[in-house]
Amino acid sequence: MSEAPVLVDAHHHVWDLDIRPQSWLDEPGHEPLRRSFGTDDLRTAATRPIAGRRLECTVLVQCVASVEETREFLALADGDPLVGAVVGWADLTSPAIGDVLDALRAGPGGTYLRALRHLVQGESDATWLQRPSVERGLRAVAERGLGYDLLIRDDQFPQAIRLAERLPGLPLVLDHAGKPPIVRRDLADWERGVRRLAAHPHVRCKVSGLITEADHEKWTVDDIRAGVGGPAGGPSARTG
Structure with missing residues:
Protein backbone atom coordinates (compact mmCIF):
# COMPACT_ATOMS: atom_id res chain seq x y z
CA MET A 1 0.00 0.00 0.00
CA SER A 2 1.40 3.40 -0.95
CA GLU A 3 2.14 5.91 1.78
CA ALA A 4 -0.28 8.81 2.28
CA PRO A 5 0.76 12.09 0.62
CA VAL A 6 2.36 14.57 2.98
CA LEU A 7 0.90 17.67 4.58
CA VAL A 8 2.76 20.77 5.79
CA ASP A 9 1.02 22.68 8.57
CA ALA A 10 1.82 26.24 7.49
CA HIS A 11 0.80 27.94 10.75
CA HIS A 12 1.72 26.32 14.05
CA HIS A 13 2.10 27.91 17.50
CA VAL A 14 3.75 26.58 20.65
CA TRP A 15 4.24 28.26 24.01
CA ASP A 16 5.50 27.45 27.49
CA LEU A 17 3.64 29.51 30.08
CA ASP A 18 6.35 28.79 32.65
CA ILE A 19 8.83 30.66 30.45
CA ARG A 20 6.75 33.37 28.80
CA PRO A 21 3.18 34.54 29.55
CA GLN A 22 0.75 34.86 26.66
CA SER A 23 -1.44 37.83 27.54
CA TRP A 24 -3.87 37.15 24.69
CA LEU A 25 -4.93 33.96 26.47
CA ASP A 26 -6.59 36.14 29.11
CA GLU A 27 -9.29 37.12 26.62
CA PRO A 28 -12.71 35.45 27.03
CA GLY A 29 -13.15 32.25 25.07
CA HIS A 30 -9.52 31.14 25.28
CA GLU A 31 -9.90 29.06 28.42
CA PRO A 32 -9.16 25.71 26.68
CA LEU A 33 -5.82 27.11 25.49
CA ARG A 34 -4.57 28.29 28.88
CA ARG A 35 -1.84 25.71 29.22
CA SER A 36 1.54 25.12 27.65
CA PHE A 37 1.71 23.53 24.20
CA GLY A 38 4.75 21.91 22.60
CA THR A 39 5.48 20.07 19.38
CA ASP A 40 4.61 16.75 21.01
CA ASP A 41 1.01 17.93 21.42
CA LEU A 42 0.64 18.27 17.65
CA ARG A 43 2.65 15.12 16.99
CA THR A 44 0.24 13.17 19.21
CA ALA A 45 -2.86 14.76 17.69
CA ALA A 46 -1.71 14.02 14.14
CA THR A 47 -0.95 10.32 14.48
CA ARG A 48 -3.61 9.61 11.85
CA PRO A 49 -3.76 11.15 8.36
CA ILE A 50 -5.46 14.53 8.09
CA ALA A 51 -7.77 14.73 5.07
CA GLY A 52 -5.91 11.72 3.74
CA ARG A 53 -2.49 13.29 4.21
CA ARG A 54 0.34 12.54 6.62
CA LEU A 55 1.74 15.46 8.61
CA GLU A 56 5.33 15.94 7.47
CA CYS A 57 6.36 19.18 9.16
CA THR A 58 5.13 22.56 10.32
CA VAL A 59 5.92 26.24 10.03
CA LEU A 60 6.38 27.52 13.56
CA VAL A 61 5.03 31.08 13.88
CA GLN A 62 5.89 33.68 16.52
CA CYS A 63 3.38 34.38 19.29
CA VAL A 64 4.78 37.49 21.00
CA ALA A 65 7.03 40.42 20.12
CA SER A 66 10.24 38.86 21.39
CA VAL A 67 13.56 38.19 19.68
CA GLU A 68 14.32 35.75 22.48
CA GLU A 69 11.24 33.72 21.56
CA THR A 70 12.49 33.65 17.96
CA ARG A 71 15.87 32.34 19.13
CA GLU A 72 14.10 29.64 21.12
CA PHE A 73 11.99 28.64 18.12
CA LEU A 74 15.05 28.42 15.87
CA ALA A 75 16.83 26.24 18.42
CA LEU A 76 13.71 24.06 18.63
CA ALA A 77 13.65 23.70 14.85
CA ASP A 78 17.31 22.70 14.91
CA GLY A 79 16.53 19.74 17.15
CA ASP A 80 12.99 18.71 16.22
CA PRO A 81 12.31 17.33 12.72
CA LEU A 82 8.64 18.26 13.00
CA VAL A 83 9.56 21.95 12.54
CA GLY A 84 10.48 22.73 8.96
CA ALA A 85 10.62 26.54 9.12
CA VAL A 86 10.19 29.46 11.51
CA VAL A 87 8.39 32.78 11.13
CA GLY A 88 9.96 34.93 13.82
CA TRP A 89 9.83 38.46 15.17
CA ALA A 90 12.30 41.33 15.30
CA ASP A 91 11.77 45.05 15.75
CA LEU A 92 11.38 46.36 12.21
CA THR A 93 11.74 49.94 13.42
CA SER A 94 15.16 49.37 14.96
CA PRO A 95 18.15 50.86 13.11
CA ALA A 96 19.94 47.60 13.98
CA ILE A 97 17.36 45.34 12.31
CA GLY A 98 19.88 44.07 9.75
CA ASP A 99 22.38 43.10 12.44
CA VAL A 100 19.63 41.38 14.45
CA LEU A 101 18.55 39.32 11.44
CA ASP A 102 22.15 38.39 10.64
CA ALA A 103 22.71 37.26 14.23
CA LEU A 104 19.55 35.15 14.21
CA ARG A 105 20.53 33.49 10.96
CA GLN A 121 -3.76 43.86 13.75
CA GLY A 122 -3.02 45.49 17.11
CA GLU A 123 -1.64 48.73 15.65
CA SER A 124 -4.07 51.68 15.63
CA ASP A 125 -2.05 53.61 13.04
CA ALA A 126 -3.79 53.06 9.69
CA THR A 127 -0.47 53.62 7.92
CA TRP A 128 1.81 51.60 10.22
CA LEU A 129 3.21 49.53 7.35
CA GLN A 130 4.06 52.77 5.53
CA ARG A 131 6.09 54.28 8.36
CA PRO A 132 9.60 55.04 7.03
CA SER A 133 11.21 53.09 9.86
CA VAL A 134 9.01 50.05 9.19
CA GLU A 135 9.63 50.14 5.45
CA ARG A 136 13.37 50.42 6.06
CA GLY A 137 13.17 47.32 8.24
CA LEU A 138 11.14 45.42 5.66
CA ARG A 139 13.70 46.27 2.99
CA ALA A 140 16.35 44.71 5.24
CA VAL A 141 14.15 41.61 5.46
CA ALA A 142 13.82 41.43 1.68
CA GLU A 143 17.55 41.97 1.14
CA ARG A 144 18.22 38.80 3.13
CA GLY A 145 15.84 36.72 1.06
CA LEU A 146 13.27 36.49 3.85
CA GLY A 147 9.52 37.02 3.66
CA TYR A 148 6.93 38.78 5.78
CA ASP A 149 3.66 37.45 7.20
CA LEU A 150 0.79 39.94 7.15
CA LEU A 151 -1.44 39.66 10.22
CA ILE A 152 -4.10 42.28 9.56
CA ARG A 153 -7.77 43.01 10.12
CA ASP A 154 -10.09 43.49 7.18
CA ASP A 155 -9.96 47.30 7.58
CA GLN A 156 -6.16 47.23 7.22
CA PHE A 157 -6.06 45.92 3.66
CA PRO A 158 -5.27 49.36 2.16
CA GLN A 159 -1.90 49.58 3.93
CA ALA A 160 -1.09 45.95 3.05
CA ILE A 161 -1.87 46.64 -0.61
CA ARG A 162 0.36 49.73 -0.58
CA LEU A 163 3.14 47.62 0.94
CA ALA A 164 2.79 45.05 -1.85
CA GLU A 165 2.99 47.85 -4.41
CA ARG A 166 6.06 49.49 -2.87
CA LEU A 167 8.08 46.35 -2.13
CA PRO A 168 7.57 43.90 -5.00
CA GLY A 169 10.73 42.04 -3.98
CA LEU A 170 9.40 41.14 -0.53
CA PRO A 171 7.48 37.83 -0.43
CA LEU A 172 4.25 38.40 1.50
CA VAL A 173 1.96 35.84 3.14
CA LEU A 174 -1.53 36.86 4.22
CA ASP A 175 -2.22 35.11 7.52
CA HIS A 176 -5.68 33.72 8.27
CA ALA A 177 -6.94 34.83 4.84
CA GLY A 178 -7.04 38.40 6.12
CA LYS A 179 -9.39 37.50 9.01
CA PRO A 180 -12.80 37.62 7.27
CA PRO A 181 -15.29 39.45 9.55
CA ILE A 182 -17.69 36.52 9.67
CA VAL A 183 -19.51 37.79 12.74
CA ARG A 184 -20.67 40.87 10.78
CA ARG A 185 -22.07 38.76 7.93
CA ASP A 186 -20.77 41.33 5.44
CA LEU A 187 -17.67 40.13 3.60
CA ALA A 188 -17.79 42.47 0.59
CA ASP A 189 -14.99 44.84 1.66
CA TRP A 190 -12.86 41.94 2.88
CA GLU A 191 -13.24 40.07 -0.40
CA ARG A 192 -12.33 43.17 -2.41
CA GLY A 193 -9.22 43.56 -0.26
CA VAL A 194 -8.21 39.93 -0.77
CA ARG A 195 -8.65 40.19 -4.54
CA ARG A 196 -6.63 43.41 -4.78
CA LEU A 197 -3.83 41.92 -2.71
CA ALA A 198 -3.94 38.69 -4.74
CA ALA A 199 -3.26 40.68 -7.91
CA HIS A 200 0.38 40.94 -6.80
CA PRO A 201 2.39 37.85 -7.80
CA HIS A 202 4.61 37.94 -4.69
CA VAL A 203 1.64 37.48 -2.32
CA ARG A 204 0.38 34.16 -0.97
CA CYS A 205 -2.51 33.36 1.37
CA LYS A 206 -2.81 31.02 4.34
CA VAL A 207 -6.29 29.56 4.66
CA SER A 208 -6.08 29.35 8.43
CA GLY A 209 -7.68 30.80 11.54
CA LEU A 210 -10.90 31.60 9.70
CA ILE A 211 -13.04 31.68 12.84
CA THR A 212 -10.93 34.27 14.67
CA GLU A 213 -13.48 36.95 13.70
CA ALA A 214 -16.54 34.69 13.98
CA ASP A 215 -18.94 34.15 16.86
CA HIS A 216 -16.92 31.61 18.83
CA GLU A 217 -20.06 30.19 20.42
CA LYS A 218 -22.18 29.85 17.27
CA TRP A 219 -19.92 29.55 14.21
CA THR A 220 -20.79 26.94 11.60
CA VAL A 221 -19.08 25.12 8.75
CA ASP A 222 -21.00 27.37 6.35
CA ASP A 223 -19.31 30.37 8.00
CA ILE A 224 -15.93 28.86 7.16
CA ARG A 225 -17.02 28.14 3.59
CA ALA A 226 -17.89 31.82 3.23
CA GLY A 227 -14.42 32.76 4.42
CA VAL A 228 -12.73 30.38 1.98
CA GLY A 229 -14.85 31.43 -0.98
CA GLY A 230 -13.03 34.75 -1.43
CA PRO A 231 -9.33 33.87 -1.31
CA ALA A 232 -9.54 30.33 -2.63
CA GLY A 233 -12.22 30.90 -5.23
CA GLY A 234 -10.99 34.10 -6.83
CA PRO A 235 -9.49 33.87 -10.32
CA SER A 236 -6.20 35.49 -9.32
CA ALA A 237 -5.94 34.30 -5.74
CA ARG A 238 -3.16 31.88 -4.79
CA THR A 239 -2.65 29.77 -1.71
CA GLY A 240 0.51 28.04 -0.65
Whole structure:
Protein backbone atom coordinates (compact mmCIF):
# COMPACT_ATOMS: atom_id res chain seq x y z
CA MET A 1 0.00 0.00 0.00
CA SER A 2 1.40 3.40 -0.95
CA GLU A 3 2.14 5.91 1.78
CA ALA A 4 -0.28 8.81 2.28
CA PRO A 5 0.76 12.09 0.62
CA VAL A 6 2.36 14.57 2.98
CA LEU A 7 0.90 17.67 4.58
CA VAL A 8 2.76 20.77 5.79
CA ASP A 9 1.02 22.68 8.57
CA ALA A 10 1.82 26.24 7.49
CA HIS A 11 0.80 27.94 10.75
CA HIS A 12 1.72 26.32 14.05
CA HIS A 13 2.10 27.91 17.50
CA VAL A 14 3.75 26.58 20.65
CA TRP A 15 4.24 28.26 24.01
CA ASP A 16 5.50 27.45 27.49
CA LEU A 17 3.64 29.51 30.08
CA ASP A 18 6.35 28.79 32.65
CA ILE A 19 8.83 30.66 30.45
CA ARG A 20 6.75 33.37 28.80
CA PRO A 21 3.18 34.54 29.55
CA GLN A 22 0.75 34.86 26.66
CA SER A 23 -1.44 37.83 27.54
CA TRP A 24 -3.87 37.15 24.69
CA LEU A 25 -4.93 33.96 26.47
CA ASP A 26 -6.59 36.14 29.11
CA GLU A 27 -9.29 37.12 26.62
CA PRO A 28 -12.71 35.45 27.03
CA GLY A 29 -13.15 32.25 25.07
CA HIS A 30 -9.52 31.14 25.28
CA GLU A 31 -9.90 29.06 28.42
CA PRO A 32 -9.16 25.71 26.68
CA LEU A 33 -5.82 27.11 25.49
CA ARG A 34 -4.57 28.29 28.88
CA ARG A 35 -1.84 25.71 29.22
CA SER A 36 1.54 25.12 27.65
CA PHE A 37 1.71 23.53 24.20
CA GLY A 38 4.75 21.91 22.60
CA THR A 39 5.48 20.07 19.38
CA ASP A 40 4.61 16.75 21.01
CA ASP A 41 1.01 17.93 21.42
CA LEU A 42 0.64 18.27 17.65
CA ARG A 43 2.65 15.12 16.99
CA THR A 44 0.24 13.17 19.21
CA ALA A 45 -2.86 14.76 17.69
CA ALA A 46 -1.71 14.02 14.14
CA THR A 47 -0.95 10.32 14.48
CA ARG A 48 -3.61 9.61 11.85
CA PRO A 49 -3.76 11.15 8.36
CA ILE A 50 -5.46 14.53 8.09
CA ALA A 51 -7.77 14.73 5.07
CA GLY A 52 -5.91 11.72 3.74
CA ARG A 53 -2.49 13.29 4.21
CA ARG A 54 0.34 12.54 6.62
CA LEU A 55 1.74 15.46 8.61
CA GLU A 56 5.33 15.94 7.47
CA CYS A 57 6.36 19.18 9.16
CA THR A 58 5.13 22.56 10.32
CA VAL A 59 5.92 26.24 10.03
CA LEU A 60 6.38 27.52 13.56
CA VAL A 61 5.03 31.08 13.88
CA GLN A 62 5.89 33.68 16.52
CA CYS A 63 3.38 34.38 19.29
CA VAL A 64 4.78 37.49 21.00
CA ALA A 65 7.03 40.42 20.12
CA SER A 66 10.24 38.86 21.39
CA VAL A 67 13.56 38.19 19.68
CA GLU A 68 14.32 35.75 22.48
CA GLU A 69 11.24 33.72 21.56
CA THR A 70 12.49 33.65 17.96
CA ARG A 71 15.87 32.34 19.13
CA GLU A 72 14.10 29.64 21.12
CA PHE A 73 11.99 28.64 18.12
CA LEU A 74 15.05 28.42 15.87
CA ALA A 75 16.83 26.24 18.42
CA LEU A 76 13.71 24.06 18.63
CA ALA A 77 13.65 23.70 14.85
CA ASP A 78 17.31 22.70 14.91
CA GLY A 79 16.53 19.74 17.15
CA ASP A 80 12.99 18.71 16.22
CA PRO A 81 12.31 17.33 12.72
CA LEU A 82 8.64 18.26 13.00
CA VAL A 83 9.56 21.95 12.54
CA GLY A 84 10.48 22.73 8.96
CA ALA A 85 10.62 26.54 9.12
CA VAL A 86 10.19 29.46 11.51
CA VAL A 87 8.39 32.78 11.13
CA GLY A 88 9.96 34.93 13.82
CA TRP A 89 9.83 38.46 15.17
CA ALA A 90 12.30 41.33 15.30
CA ASP A 91 11.77 45.05 15.75
CA LEU A 92 11.38 46.36 12.21
CA THR A 93 11.74 49.94 13.42
CA SER A 94 15.16 49.37 14.96
CA PRO A 95 18.15 50.86 13.11
CA ALA A 96 19.94 47.60 13.98
CA ILE A 97 17.36 45.34 12.31
CA GLY A 98 19.88 44.07 9.75
CA ASP A 99 22.38 43.10 12.44
CA VAL A 100 19.63 41.38 14.45
CA LEU A 101 18.55 39.32 11.44
CA ASP A 102 22.15 38.39 10.64
CA ALA A 103 22.71 37.26 14.23
CA LEU A 104 19.55 35.15 14.21
CA ARG A 105 20.53 33.49 10.96
CA ALA A 106 24.06 32.81 12.23
CA GLY A 107 22.86 31.30 15.51
CA PRO A 108 21.55 27.81 16.31
CA GLY A 109 18.88 26.82 13.79
CA GLY A 110 19.29 30.08 11.91
CA THR A 111 18.79 28.43 8.54
CA TYR A 112 15.19 27.70 9.53
CA LEU A 113 14.29 31.40 9.66
CA ARG A 114 12.09 32.06 6.63
CA ALA A 115 10.12 35.19 7.50
CA LEU A 116 9.16 37.75 10.12
CA ARG A 117 5.77 38.74 11.48
CA HIS A 118 4.44 41.63 13.53
CA LEU A 119 0.93 41.83 15.02
CA VAL A 120 -0.16 44.69 12.78
CA GLN A 121 -3.76 43.86 13.75
CA GLY A 122 -3.02 45.49 17.11
CA GLU A 123 -1.64 48.73 15.65
CA SER A 124 -4.07 51.68 15.63
CA ASP A 125 -2.05 53.61 13.04
CA ALA A 126 -3.79 53.06 9.69
CA THR A 127 -0.47 53.62 7.92
CA TRP A 128 1.81 51.60 10.22
CA LEU A 129 3.21 49.53 7.35
CA GLN A 130 4.06 52.77 5.53
CA ARG A 131 6.09 54.28 8.36
CA PRO A 132 9.60 55.04 7.03
CA SER A 133 11.21 53.09 9.86
CA VAL A 134 9.01 50.05 9.19
CA GLU A 135 9.63 50.14 5.45
CA ARG A 136 13.37 50.42 6.06
CA GLY A 137 13.17 47.32 8.24
CA LEU A 138 11.14 45.42 5.66
CA ARG A 139 13.70 46.27 2.99
CA ALA A 140 16.35 44.71 5.24
CA VAL A 141 14.15 41.61 5.46
CA ALA A 142 13.82 41.43 1.68
CA GLU A 143 17.55 41.97 1.14
CA ARG A 144 18.22 38.80 3.13
CA GLY A 145 15.84 36.72 1.06
CA LEU A 146 13.27 36.49 3.85
CA GLY A 147 9.52 37.02 3.66
CA TYR A 148 6.93 38.78 5.78
CA ASP A 149 3.66 37.45 7.20
CA LEU A 150 0.79 39.94 7.15
CA LEU A 151 -1.44 39.66 10.22
CA ILE A 152 -4.10 42.28 9.56
CA ARG A 153 -7.77 43.01 10.12
CA ASP A 154 -10.09 43.49 7.18
CA ASP A 155 -9.96 47.30 7.58
CA GLN A 156 -6.16 47.23 7.22
CA PHE A 157 -6.06 45.92 3.66
CA PRO A 158 -5.27 49.36 2.16
CA GLN A 159 -1.90 49.58 3.93
CA ALA A 160 -1.09 45.95 3.05
CA ILE A 161 -1.87 46.64 -0.61
CA ARG A 162 0.36 49.73 -0.58
CA LEU A 163 3.14 47.62 0.94
CA ALA A 164 2.79 45.05 -1.85
CA GLU A 165 2.99 47.85 -4.41
CA ARG A 166 6.06 49.49 -2.87
CA LEU A 167 8.08 46.35 -2.13
CA PRO A 168 7.57 43.90 -5.00
CA GLY A 169 10.73 42.04 -3.98
CA LEU A 170 9.40 41.14 -0.53
CA PRO A 171 7.48 37.83 -0.43
CA LEU A 172 4.25 38.40 1.50
CA VAL A 173 1.96 35.84 3.14
CA LEU A 174 -1.53 36.86 4.22
CA ASP A 175 -2.22 35.11 7.52
CA HIS A 176 -5.68 33.72 8.27
CA ALA A 177 -6.94 34.83 4.84
CA GLY A 178 -7.04 38.40 6.12
CA LYS A 179 -9.39 37.50 9.01
CA PRO A 180 -12.80 37.62 7.27
CA PRO A 181 -15.29 39.45 9.55
CA ILE A 182 -17.69 36.52 9.67
CA VAL A 183 -19.51 37.79 12.74
CA ARG A 184 -20.67 40.87 10.78
CA ARG A 185 -22.07 38.76 7.93
CA ASP A 186 -20.77 41.33 5.44
CA LEU A 187 -17.67 40.13 3.60
CA ALA A 188 -17.79 42.47 0.59
CA ASP A 189 -14.99 44.84 1.66
CA TRP A 190 -12.86 41.94 2.88
CA GLU A 191 -13.24 40.07 -0.40
CA ARG A 192 -12.33 43.17 -2.41
CA GLY A 193 -9.22 43.56 -0.26
CA VAL A 194 -8.21 39.93 -0.77
CA ARG A 195 -8.65 40.19 -4.54
CA ARG A 196 -6.63 43.41 -4.78
CA LEU A 197 -3.83 41.92 -2.71
CA ALA A 198 -3.94 38.69 -4.74
CA ALA A 199 -3.26 40.68 -7.91
CA HIS A 200 0.38 40.94 -6.80
CA PRO A 201 2.39 37.85 -7.80
CA HIS A 202 4.61 37.94 -4.69
CA VAL A 203 1.64 37.48 -2.32
CA ARG A 204 0.38 34.16 -0.97
CA CYS A 205 -2.51 33.36 1.37
CA LYS A 206 -2.81 31.02 4.34
CA VAL A 207 -6.29 29.56 4.66
CA SER A 208 -6.08 29.35 8.43
CA GLY A 209 -7.68 30.80 11.54
CA LEU A 210 -10.90 31.60 9.70
CA ILE A 211 -13.04 31.68 12.84
CA THR A 212 -10.93 34.27 14.67
CA GLU A 213 -13.48 36.95 13.70
CA ALA A 214 -16.54 34.69 13.98
CA ASP A 215 -18.94 34.15 16.86
CA HIS A 216 -16.92 31.61 18.83
CA GLU A 217 -20.06 30.19 20.42
CA LYS A 218 -22.18 29.85 17.27
CA TRP A 219 -19.92 29.55 14.21
CA THR A 220 -20.79 26.94 11.60
CA VAL A 221 -19.08 25.12 8.75
CA ASP A 222 -21.00 27.37 6.35
CA ASP A 223 -19.31 30.37 8.00
CA ILE A 224 -15.93 28.86 7.16
CA ARG A 225 -17.02 28.14 3.59
CA ALA A 226 -17.89 31.82 3.23
CA GLY A 227 -14.42 32.76 4.42
CA VAL A 228 -12.73 30.38 1.98
CA GLY A 229 -14.85 31.43 -0.98
CA GLY A 230 -13.03 34.75 -1.43
CA PRO A 231 -9.33 33.87 -1.31
CA ALA A 232 -9.54 30.33 -2.63
CA GLY A 233 -12.22 30.90 -5.23
CA GLY A 234 -10.99 34.10 -6.83
CA PRO A 235 -9.49 33.87 -10.32
CA SER A 236 -6.20 35.49 -9.32
CA ALA A 237 -5.94 34.30 -5.74
CA ARG A 238 -3.16 31.88 -4.79
CA THR A 239 -2.65 29.77 -1.71
CA GLY A 240 0.51 28.04 -0.65
